[in-house]
Structures are given as structure tokens and as C-alpha cells.
Amino acid sequence: MMTAPATGAPAPTVAPVMEVKNLSRYFDVSPTWLTRKLSGTGKQVVRAVEDVSFAIRPGETVGLVGESGCGKSTLARMIAGLIEPTAGEVTFDGHTVAKAGAGGPDSRARQSVQMIFQDPYASLNPRWRVAETVGDPLLAFSIVPGRRAMRDEVARLLEAVGLSADDAGKYPHEFSGGQRQRIAIARALASRPRFLVADEPTSALDVSVQAQILNLMRTLAREHGLTMLFISHNLAVVDHMADRVGVMYLGRLIELQDKAHLFASPRHPYTRALVEAVPTIESIGMKRPPLSGEVPSPLDPPAGCAFHPRCPIAMPQCARTHPPAVPFASGGWAACHALESA
Template sequence: MNDKTPILQVKNLKQYYYPGTDKEIKAVNDVSFEIYPGETFGLVGESGSGKSTIGRAIVNLYQPTSGEIIFQGKSLSSNYNQKERLKFHKEIQMIFQDPYASLNPRMKVRDIIAEGIDIHQLAKSKEERDEKVNQLLKDVGLNSDHASRYPHEFSGGQRQRIGIARALAVEPKFIVADEPISALDVSIQAQVVNLLQELKESKGLTYLFIAHDLSMVKYVSDRIAIMNRGRILELADAEELYANPIHAYTQSLLSAIPLPDPDYERQRQRIHYQANPEILNKEVLTQVKPNHWVAQ
């Protein structure tokens, strides 16, 4: 295990909807993991697996049913005063999945990006505010002329860049990227991923990268956790997970990844996984190799 102090710890997190009723949904069911400074932690699973729920609980959009989220040594369940809460929201930001729905259509780009700057009083004058916005636009590959436009004037990839600039505006340490490329054209996805990688290096960021596309997650993540039905089934270094998947669900996901190789595609055989909820809820994440855990 990494000997550094984790920047984020998730301990026995549970997020239930309609708890104690016939409609109870266990969106997240006893999940634990740690993320270390400077790494990209990939959280992968199909729709409904609970991965986005975890991301939203981390940024305090959801109040967990039970469990604990610890950021830089302090539990998020603590009773924050206003100053402490502002400091927390400054240090953890989120990039949302849908660049069309996450930007206010009635606000100019300048004001969308500067909203956090205004709330946290990071600019002493209008000139400094505009200078920060222009620099952020430059950082994400746009230019200062874009500041006076509205979101509907941009493509999906450009809107996601605006969303990234907004997240960076308050100089966070940790970013939850909730499927930041899934709503974009394939031709644009690589550009946004490369941008996130460049920003990680230049600004010393740590990412929780949520996705359902295993083929893309491999290239951005240091470690990857595989989720299904609210639980983590396998967690390992990215290279190890792809080279030696152990859980049947991970093997199934990897077998579904297409490759641009006609010979391989003709011989590729899908591995079908049928989950048994009763067995799944009893499986415990166990270390089977150095830095490799599997539910069994």
C-alpha cells in the first residue's frame, strides 16, 4: 500500500434511498477506499452501479446514510461553521457529466467561471477578476474573447472546458470528475482527457475519475476500482488490473472492449457475468496480491 498520507478516505460508505421500506435501494453499500495526493483514482462501473453517488457524497451534495468521508484528516460529517464549509468547498470541486445542463444558460462565460472567485473573495477588483478569468480560459484552451459569450454559443467540448475552468477557478486540491467525457463526441474525448492530464501536472491536482469506459480509464488512472450494484469488486493498480483481472465481473467488462484489430475482433469472446445479489452482499474485499484487492 502507498506509504503517503491519503488526501481522501472513504470508510464503509452507505447511501440508501427509502431506507427501511419495501422500496429501499442500496445505491452504495459499504464502500471503502483511499486516494493519495497527486494520483488519479479511477472508479468504473455500469450505469446504476453507485459510482456517481459516491462522487456526489464526497462533494457534499448527498448526505450519506452511514459511513465516513475524511478529507485531509477531517471528517466531512463534522459540524462545520460557515468559514470551514467555504474552505472545504474551495478545496474540493466537481466537473459534471453533462456540459449542456451544468452551465447556466443565462450567464455569460465570464460570470460562470468567476462565480467561485466572487464567493470566496479571491479577487480584489474587477480588473483582477477579469484577469483571472482570462487566464483560466487560456489554461483550458479557450481565449479571452469567449468570456463575453453565452454557453449556447459553444460546442460540447468547449462547454466542458468552461466547466473545467469553473472548477479550477478557486484553486482546488481535489477534483471529482464525474464522467467528464461520456457526453462528448469520441473525437473530442481525447482532447479533454489530455487537458485534464496537463492540468493535473501543472497544478498538482488529485482526481477521482468516474467513468464507465474502461478503455479510456486505463490511460488516465494510477489505480482503478471496479463497482457493481453499489459495491467495489476489485481494486488494483491500472496496469495490474488490465493484465491480471481476477473478479469475473472485471473479466466480463474487459472482454467487451473492442480493439481496432480485425483479426482480434474475429476471435474475441465475450465473458458473460451474472450477478447473484445474495453472494455479492456477502463478498469481502480481500488483498490477494500487493496493491490488488478482490471481493470474494
């Protein structure tokens, strides 16, 4: 595994700028009232994100990993202020980005926090020219005084992401997937954000262009002093991008450590299994399942530690009580009963 510094993590004493507190999001996926009556079933609720808390320091990139369906995108959307939590809150620099019952983020938080999505085909409006896509936030947040300044700034942004000023007049369908993701990055940067949420920004792209986009994001994050939450199901990608790495399982954050510590001495049994399953940076795309057994349904998560049906060292108490976060001297933590007595 590569463990070069990513964006240059600040000293742990620096106060966090992004704070996520006890964040949960449930989705009601019940069948209709009539179907429920006829089949005798009750309401069904997906617990997509359950009681997640962590903080990110200015200039730091935190990576999040976890298998498909574990709640990464739902957490990302809440942190970007795009969906409302069921409980808990997200603040950036003291401003509310998301809070149960509080409506959307204020305009300051909307400008400061931007998101880059997995699918660059779906995230761009096909009827807008690049100039409109990238220029829209410039006018919306009054970053430029008028149309002429907007044209100049769009050209500058396009060049910053490796496209040409002439691309401003084209439509999304005229570009490849990698180029579209560059347009999405230019749009995200247009509002002069301080925080980026990137949700698997390269997993829909050809392997040959993934590294280019990842390196572009790293360079831009460094140049603009951005703080970042970078999500991937791929540990090698997170290793390349992040300073600290969090691991999710069935809606919960179960471990968070410095990248070097997480890869050298993963503490949660699930993290250990993930790290052992990815031997090299070359293994873009996890080919084999890291563990035997399926991830249980978030409709009916196991009691106690949700990992207990698959855990090689599960103890009787694991099926009964949820494990608390156990802090380490290194500054990280993991939630596992086996670490409590260690």
C-alpha cells in the same frame, strides 16, 4: 491496452489525502402511502452505494468503472460533498466533506473539492455569461481582491483550458459541447481546488473531442498537482486517465488495483469479464455487454455476493455470505470467496 503512467502515482507509502470510509447511500423510492396500502406493498429502498471504503494519495488519479446504475454518480456526489451519505464519511486532508447526519462540507472542504459533471449542457447556468460562471468562485472564496483582478484571472483560466479571453462575454449556448466542458473545467479550477471528481466528463461528447478533453484534464491535473477521482463506464478511458482502478458492481467496490495489475491480472470474476470485453483503446463506448444476464435491481440485491447469479465460478457459500476484501502482495484487493483460499 495502453498502460502509460497517468498523472505520476506517488509511492504507496505516502499517506492518503482523500479517505472514504464505509460509505453508503440509500434512496427511498416507495410509492405513496395510499398506493402502498392499496397494493399491499412495503417501502422500497434503492441501495445505490453500499459500504464503500478506499483512499487516494496526493497527486494520484483513481479511476472507477462499472455498468450503468451501479452507483458511480451517487458515490461521486458524496465524495464531492454534494449529497449526504446514509452512513459512513468522506474526509479530505482531515476535513469532513460528507458524513451521515453532519450537514454539508465546511468552507475549506468546499473550496478544495470540485466536481466536473457528465453533461456540460446541464451543468452551466444558461443565463450567466462565461465571465460570471468562471468568476463566481473567485469572488465566493475571496481568491481575487476585486472585479478588475477577477477579469484578469478569468482570462487566464479560459486560456489555460484552451479557450480565448474574449469568450468571457459569451453565453453557454454559443459554444459546442467540448467547449462547454472546457468552461466547466475552468470554473472548477477557479476555486484553486486540490481534488477533482470527474463523473464521466466526456461521455456526452462527440468521440472526436473526447480525447482532447481527456488530455486537457491530464495536463491540468499534472500542472496543478491535483488529486483526482475519475469515473467512466469505459475501461479504455479509465486506462488512459488513472493510476489505480476501482471496479463497482451493484453499489459495492469489488476490486481495487494498480492500473497495470488490474488490466494484466484482474482477480474478481466480474473484473475479468469486463477486461476481456474491451480489447483495445479504440473501443470508446462499450459496444457489447460484458456478461450474459442483466444486472440485478439495486432494490432487491442478491444475498451474499451480489454477483453470484452471473458468476461462472459461484460456490454455495457465495449465495449466503458477502465476501471480504482479500489483499494482494501488490497492494490491491478484491472481494471474492474464490480468492480467500487461493
